[in-house]
Amino acid sequence: MNGGDTPNGPPQPTRARVAEGLARRYRRERRFRLLGLAALLFGLGFLAVFFVTLIANGHTAFVQTRILLDIELDAERIDPDGRREPIALETANYQQLIRDALHRRFPDVTERRDVRELYALISPAADLEIRRLVLDDPAVIGQTRSFWLLADDDVDMLVKGRIDRDAPEAGRRLSDRQIRWVDTLAADGRVELKLNRYFFTSGDSRDPELAGIWSATVGSFFMLLVTLLLSFPLGVATAVYLEEFAPRNRWTDLIEVNINNLAAVPSIVFGLLGLALFINIFGLPRSAPLVGGLVLTLMTLPVIIIASRAALKAVPPSIREAALGVGASKMQVVLHHVLPLALPGMLTGTIIGMARALGESAPLLMIGMVAFIVDVPESPLDPSSALPVQIFLWADSPERAFVERTSAAILVLLAFLVLMNGAAILLRRRFERRW
Amino acid sequence: MSASTVLIVLLGLTALAYAAGRQRAIAGASATPARTYHSLPGYYGGYVALWCLLPTLALFAIWIAVEPIVLKAAVIDALPEALKALPDAELGLLYNDVRNLVEGNVVFGEPQPAIVEAAERYARLRSVSRYLLAATVVVAGIAALAFAYRRVRPEMRARNQVEKAIEYMLVAASLVAILTTIGIFLSVLFEALRFFRLVSPIDFLFGLEWSPQTAIREDQVGSSGAFGAIPLFAGTLLISGIAMLVAAPVGLMSAIYLSEYAGPRVRAYAKPLLELLAGIPTVVYGYFAALWVGPMLRRFGDAVGLEVASESALGAGLVMGIMIIPFVSSLSDDVINAVPQALRDGSYGLGATRSETIRHVVLPAALPGIVGALLLAVSRAIGETMIVVMAAGLAANLTANPFDAVTTVTVQIVTLLVGDQEFDSAKTLAAFALGLVLFLVTLLLNVIALKVVRRYREQYE
Numbered sequence: 001m002n003g004g005d006t007p008n009g010p011p012q013p014t015r016a017r018v019a020e021g022l023a024r025r026y027r028r029e030r031r032f033r034l035l036g037l038a039a040l041l042f043g044l045g046f047l048a049v050f051f052v053t054l055i056a057n058g059h060t061a062f063v064q065t066r067i068l069l070d071i072e073l074d075a076e077r078i079d080p081d082g083r084r085e086p087i088a089l090e091t092a093n094y095q096q097l098i099r100d101a102l103h104r105r106f107p108d109v110t111e112r113r114d115v116r117e118l119y120a121l122i123s124p125a126a127d128l129e130i131r132r133l134v135l136d137d138p139a140v141i142g143q144t145r146s147f148w149l150l151a152d153d154d155v156d157m158l159v160k161g162r163i164d165r166d167a168p169e170a171g172r173r174l175s176d177r178q179i180r181w182v183d184t185l186a187a188d189g190r191v192e193l194k195l196n197r198y199f200f201t202s203g204d205s206r207d208p209e210l211a212g213i214w215s216a217t218v219g220s221f222f223m224l225l226v227t228l229l230l231s232f233p234l235g236v237a238t239a240v241y242l243e244e245f246a247p248r249n250r251w252t253d254l255i256e257v258n259i260n261n262l263a264a265v266p267s268i269v270f271g272l273l274g275l276a277l278f279i280n281i282f283g284l285p286r287s288a289p290l291v292g293g294l295v296l297t298l299m300t301l302p303v304i305i306i307a308s309r310a311a312l313k314a315v316p317p318s319i320r321e322a323a324l325g326v327g328a329s330k331m332q333v334v335l336h337h338v339l340p341l342a343l344p345g346m347l348t349g350t351i352i353g354m355a356r357a358l359g360e361s362a363p364l365l366m367i368g369m370v371a372f373i374v375d376v377p378e379s380p381l382d383p384s385s386a387l388p389v390q391i392f393l394w395a396d397s398p399e400r401a402f403v404e405r406t407s408a409a410i411l412v413l414l415a416f417l418v419l420m421n422g423a424a425i426l427l428r429r430r431f432e433r434r435w
Numbered sequence: 436m437s438a439s440t441v442l443i444v445l446l447g448l449t450a451l452a453y454a455a456g457r458q459r460a461i462a463g464a465s466a467t468p469a470r471t472y473h474s475l476p477g478y479y480g481g482y483v484a485l486w487c488l489l490p491t492l493a494l495f496a497i498w499i500a501v502e503p504i505v506l507k508a509a510v511i512d513a514l515p516e517a518l519k520a521l522p523d524a525e526l527g528l529l530y531n532d533v534r535n536l537v538e539g540n541v542v543f544g545e546p547q548p549a550i551v552e553a554a555e556r557y558a559r560l561r562s563v564s565r566y567l568l569a570a571t572v573v574v575a576g577i578a579a580l581a582f583a584y585r586r587v588r589p590e591m592r593a594r595n596q597v598e599k600a601i602e603y604m605l606v607a608a609s610l611v612a613i614l615t616t617i618g619i620f621l622s623v624l625f626e627a628l629r630f631f632r633l634v635s636p637i638d639f640l641f642g643l644e645w646s647p648q649t650a651i652r653e654d655q656v657g658s659s660g661a662f663g664a665i666p667l668f669a670g671t672l673l674i675s676g677i678a679m680l681v682a683a684p685v686g687l688m689s690a691i692y693l694s695e696y697a698g699p700r701v702r703a704y705a706k707p708l709l710e711l712l713a714g715i716p717t718v719v720y721g722y723f724a725a726l727w728v729g730p731m732l733r734r735f736g737d738a739v740g741l742e743v744a745s746e747s748a749l750g751a752g753l754v755m756g757i758m759i760i761p762f763v764s765s766l767s768d769d770v771i772n773a774v775p776q777a778l779r780d781g782s783y784g785l786g787a788t789r790s791e792t793i794r795h796v797v798l799p800a801a802l803p804g805i806v807g808a809l810l811l812a813v814s815r816a817i818g819e820t821m822i823v824v825m826a827a828g829l830a831a832n833l834t835a836n837p838f839d840a841v842t843t844v845t846v847q848i849v850t851l852l853v854g855d856q857e858f859d860s861a862k863t864l865a866a867f868a869l870g871l872v873l874f875l876v877t878l879l880l881n882v883i884a885l886k887v888v889r890r891y892r893e894q895y896e
Contacts, residue, residue: 018786025788032790036692039685043709043760050715053727237608245602246609257885259612264811264881265874266818268845269619272870275852276622283503298615305612331598359716362820365849388718395722395825403726410719417714 054414058407061199064209065156066148067122068190069101071130075142084138094127094134098149106181117178123150123209148194153208153401155182159191162400173400199408203374204390208401211394213409215376219289219369219384220358226293226380227300227357232350234297235304236339239346242305243312244334263302270299271366279367286368287383295363300353307349311342344431351424355417361388387413438499441569445495448576449488455580456483459587474594482593485600486583491576498568506564510557515549533557623874626867633861634662639868641665645831645842647851647862662865664872666831670841674752674823675816677837681756682816683809686763693764694771695793706768713761721825724754729826736838744828744840751826752837755819759812766811770804770888771797773895804891810884814877820845844869 075082077100078092102118103109109118126149134140154173157163159182169176185191203215238259246252274295278284284291315338323333364370369389377384385393391413394406457480463470472479507530511519518529529550536554587593631639642663689709693702729750736743743749774797782792798805828840829850851866 025791029788029790032793033692033696036688036696039688040692040697040705040709042685043689043712043757043764044705046757047708047712050723053723234608234611237605238612241602241605241609245605255609255613257882258616260885261878261881262612262616264814264877265619266814266820266845266877268818268820268848269623269870269874269877272848272852272867273615273619273622276626276867277618281622301612301615329594329598331601355714359714359718361716361718362824362845362849365820365824365853368853370853388716391722392718392821392825395718395725406722406726410722413716413719417716421714 054407054410057404058411060160060162061404061408062196063193064196064198065151065159066192066194067151067155067185068146068192069098069105069122069149070144071097071101071147071149072104072144073097073130073134073141074100078134078141084141086135089135089138090131092131092134094130095124097130098122098127105185114177117175118181120152121155121178121181123152123207125207125210126150148192150198150209151191153399154178156209157400158182159186159193160404162404199405203376204372204385204393205374208397208399208405211402211405213387213390213412215373216385216387216390216409217412218376219292219373220387222289222377222380222384223292223296223386224354224358226290227296228350228354230293230297231300231304231353235301235350235353236308236346238301238305239308239312240334240339243309244338245330259302259305262298263306266362267299267360268362268366270295271363273298274363274367285381285383287371287373288381289377289384289386290380291367292364292369292386293380295367296357296360299360299363300357303353303356304346304350307352308342308346311345311349312338314345315341341433344427348424348428351420351427355420355424358416358420359388359413361386361392364389365392387416437565438495438568441495441565441572444569445488445491445572445576448491448573448580449484452487452576452580452583453480453484455584456480456587459584460593463587463589470589472589473592478593478597479587479591481597482591483580483583483587485597487576487580489600490579491572494575495568495572498564498571502561502564502568506557506560509560510553513556514553518549537561619874623867623871626864627871630861630864630868633864634868638662639664639865640872643833645847647847647865662861664844664869666833667842667844667847667869668872669833669835670748670827670831671817671843671845673748673835673837673841674755674827674843675813677749677752678755678759678816679809679813681753682759682763682812685756686760686812687767687805689760690764690767690771691793694768695789695797706765709764710761712757713765715758717758717819717821718825720754720758721821721823724750724822724826728754741838743838746826746828746840747838748827748841749837751823754826755816755822758819758822759815762812762815763808766808766888767801767805770801770808770891773804773892774800775895801891803887803894807884807888807891810880810887814880814884817880818845818873818877820849824849844873848873 074097077096078094079085079088081088099119102122106118109115129150130147133145151159154163155178158165158174158179163172163174165179174182182191198210199212201214202210202212205211242252242255246255274291278291278294279286284294319337319341320333323337324330328336364386369384369386370393371383371385372393373383373385375382387409391406391409394402394409457476460472460474460476460479464472464476510533511526511530518526521529532550533553534557536550537558639662643665644661644663645666646661693706693709697705725746729745729747732747732750733743733745778796778800779792782796787795823843823846827846828842829846830840831842831847832839834841848866848869851862851869
């Protein structure tokens with residue numbers, strides 16, 4: 001170990017200096033490595049926080065509170081004429097029946113202000129379900145039936161534990177009395193959480209307990225349909241031309257640079273194009289899924305083109321040469337041999353593009369898809385909302401009950417995205433071929 | 436007869452044309468004496484079908500495009516003199532009423548008899564037009580079919596012609612991408628120019644005050660200083676800056692860890708998980724920023740005695756940063772992997788530790804690519820809309836304090852264009868001017884970034 005004397009080794013002072021610094025350098029190495037791990041964990045940690053928060057907040061929106069009341073389907077009240085005409089049954093005051101039932105339940109509530117608070121426990125739309133039953137079967141008139149009536153959204157929040165009972169009375173949406181009533185009902189086993197049908201079957205509503213995502217989902221479906229029908233053929237055709245036919249010159253270079261740039265243009269700019277071109281110049285209707293689909297088509301085209309070109313590139317030249325060798329024309333080579341082999345890759349790219357289009361909302365705001373839509377759209381020309389836009393609208397709503405519905409709608413949207421991406425991965429696994 | 440019915444008829448005719456052309460080729464080939472056709476029978480079918488479809492489709496498109504103009508002229512021409520004398524804008528509104536009446540939409544108030552009459556005229560003329568269209572298209576289609584059918588002969592090179600036609604269609608498809616860019620540029624530019632006629636570009640680009648609402652109320656469009664966009668640019672830069680402060684180190688370090696340290700198993704799980712962050716819709720990030728991160732920062736600020744606005748730039752920037760982490764990390768990951776192994780081995784051979792190799796050899800070698808990746812991420816941050824719409828403010832404060840609420844270019848575009856709008860007001864047009872700036876800036880960033888990345892790749896290939 002007398003390094004200073006050996007002819008080949010470094011002189012002793014250098015060795016000593018290296019050995020001296022070694023501990024410090026290893027420490028630094030460990031620190032650097034930990035820093036990298038911390039960065040990775042930061043990103044993944046956020047992902048975890050994200051999903052935990054969403055599920056914790058959203059899962060309760062799939063059920064909603066219902067209150068069991070014995071409703072006397074009083075013939076006098078519903079149909080005083082006794083002729084059972086549909087019009088009369090349709091317009092009868094079922095709300096009053098609910099009020100009567102509440103009075104029977106809480107006979108000591110008489111003061112006007114209290115009575116109003118009592119009525120507020122039940123959703124203003126709870127009578128619809130009674131009406132439906134009576135309309136379906138007028139024979140029930142005169143009987144007394146038990147109904148699980150839809151509770152008001154504030155009661156719903158209380159039952160789900162999202163209203164702080166200890167907060168000062170002025171600071172919460174329910175008074176002490178109302179909470180007491182709900183507790184009495186609950187003690188009788190008359191308050192239960194049941195499946196929230198409205199969330200899946202109805203459109204937007206000002207009453208959180210009636211608001212649902214169905215019309216937004218249908219709007220999104222129409223939009224994706226338009227996008228798929230236009231962007232898939234266009235994208236594949238463009239990719240085939242650029243990859244198989246186009247000569248290499250400045251013109252095709254320009255197209256290529258242009259496509260790469262389009263993929264990075266902010267989505268809101270596409271919305272401006274949609275507003276100026278499709279709505280103002282072509283005169284297409286605002287808020288229509290058709291226009292949304294057109295805008296999303298232009299947005300997803302670059303994604304599909306880039307993926308399709310990659311898929312075409314992956315087909316080995318030997319396939320083309322063999323086909324040309326047996327006398328196929330250039331077009332026959334592409335249509336009969338190259339395209340079928342590249343199709344799985346193209347489809348994968350298309351599905352990923354569609355998934356991105358499904359989550360996109362900024363351009364849709366530009367073309368008026370932020371309207372308050374209750375009805376389910378029946379064609380791509382009807383005014384409609386879209387799933388992400390519905391989330392945006394609900395996130396802005398002040399009611400506490402919309403917070404859980406927003407989270408739940410996000411969960412549904414994410415479920416669709418996972419499904420689509422899963423399909424893409426499956427497709428790739430199933431058909432990917434290594435040459 | 437609706438336009439879609441005409442289209443269906445047209446498609447039926449095309450199918451018929453295909454069958455006819457194919458049949459003629461088959462019949463000719465199997466006749467005695469048999470004749471040798473140049474192409475397969477399907478190509479003759481395709482030839483006749485294309486002849487039948489393409490001209491009629493063009494005719495159809497032109498008809499549908501011209502019809503509204505002719506109809507409008509005819510309906511307005513038949514209006515009483517008093518109504519005809521109205522200024523153009525009001526005439527346009529009146530014509531809209533007429534059309535709404537025909538479509539069965541809700542019209543406010545009891546319609547005037549003249550309008551009802553005009554509506555009837557409109558409906559009558561349109562139905563005549565559609566019948567004429569159907570007749571013209573069918574006659575033209577049959578004529579083209581007959582013409583092409585007669586040309587189905589053995590020496591006719593159907594395949595070459597059909598293939599040529601398909602190739603032209605492919606070219607046309609690839610033009611859509613170009614047309615989109617031109618369309619974006621022209622439509623935004625056109626409206627922006629109208630805006631600059633009302634507000635000088637100097638005031639817009641260098642003005643320090645932004646308050647589009649007041650300009651409308653006082654009915655003095657372009658009053659001094661109302662459309663100064665500097666606060667918006669500053670707000671955008673502040674939020675994007677915060678986002679990059681989060682995304683750049685975290686993204687880069689994650690990429691370094693994944694490509695240089697992590698084992699194959701960790702890499703196989705962590706990389707797709709991290710990229711999941713890029714697949715989450717931005718509206719979800721916005722919800723998260725507005726409902727959880729914003730209030731959390733505010734509570735935190737209260738606890739340490741700082742005044743934090745509930746729509747602070749910090750909250751929006753942080754969440755946006757998390758959104759762009761996967762962009763930075765996956766692009767840098769590619770770039771770092773492209774650095775040749777020989778460079779690393781040389782460094783290890785000299786006795787350098789891993790982190791020394793990364794810092795002194797790999798990163799400098801990958802620098803251009805990383806810069807490109809960061810530029811792309813910046814462009815993404817500037818153009819991001821939903822997070823800032825939901826979590827950033829509306830008031831245009833010119834401040835560098837991250838705890839204050841600031842507004843951005845995209846937020847203003849959305850606020851100006853959502854809801855009722857008149858297309859002549861400076862307020863609406865301002866959104867397009869902002870859009871033009873946004874488009875040009877992101878375009879510039881993208882072009883530079885893509886160029887840098889491409890040059891970098893070529894260097895090591």
